[in-house]
Amino acid sequence: MNWYSSVQVLSKVLEQLAVTDGAGTLLDADAGFALFREWIEECRGERRRVYFVGNGASASMASHFSTDLAKNADVPTEVFTDCSLITATGNDFGYEQTFAYPLGQRMVPGEVLIAISSSGNSPNVVAAVARARELGGRSVTITAMSQDNRMRALGDLNFYLPADSYGMAESGHGAVLHHLIDLFTQRGA
Incomplete structure (x- = not known):
């Protein structure tokens, strides 16, 4: 495959x-982004947090965009990429709990998990995502690959790309x- x-x-x-x-209802992309932005603005206005989670390259994106949102939109953010936190939680509670456990210690109703x-x-x-729901938070999922992936049915708002490779999904x-x-920087929000 060439560049073009x-x-x-x-x-x-x-x-x-x-x-x-x-509910699985298809939204116009711009309407979905508007709702996403609205939830983040609510967090900003109430000084509530927006949390980011992901593995591997998605963890890098979680860290990157947590920083961008905090810096460019003045939103309190948190990302669970601290090596000590991940390894201690994984060791003590199992790797499946590496994000759910610390989220359970921090998230309050109305906050957002990305x-x-x-x-x-x-x-x-x-x-x-399941833990955020239990805590009264909102979840936004960003997924690719299989259109019937588990997360796509769990979020309050779900962004899905039909990419069939990790490179295309991550890009x-x-x-x-x-x-x-x-949406925050172009409008001077």
């Missing part, structure tokens, strides 16, 4: 972004999250 073919594949993946609400997973089936990210997720940040 890769660009065309990524463009097609991005054009097919599917956004659904918690859960990023290329496959949408990462057990520790799925567990965090697409970066574009989705950069668009969210741009």
Whole structure:
């Protein structure tokens, strides 16, 4: 595959972004982003947190966009990428609890969890989404690969890209999250 073919594949993946609400109702992409922004603005106004979770490259994105949102939109954020926290929690409670356990110590009703997973089936990210629901928080999932991945049915708002490779999924997720940040920076919010 040459460069232009890769660009065309990524463009097609991005054009097919599917956004659904918690009931599985398909939303217009701009309406989904507007709701996403509204929830974050509510957190900002009430000094509540927006949490980010993900594994591997998705953990890097979680860290990156947690920083971007805090810096560019003045939103309190937290990301669970601390090595000591992950290894202690994984050792004591099992790897599946690496995000759900600390989220349970921190999240209060009305806060938002942004859960990023290329496959949408990462057990520790799925567990965090379930824990956020138990705590009265809102969950936004950002997934790819299989259209019937587990996370896509769990979030209050779900962004799904029909990418069939990790490279396309991760590039697409970066574009989705950069668009969210741009919604705050382009309007002078």
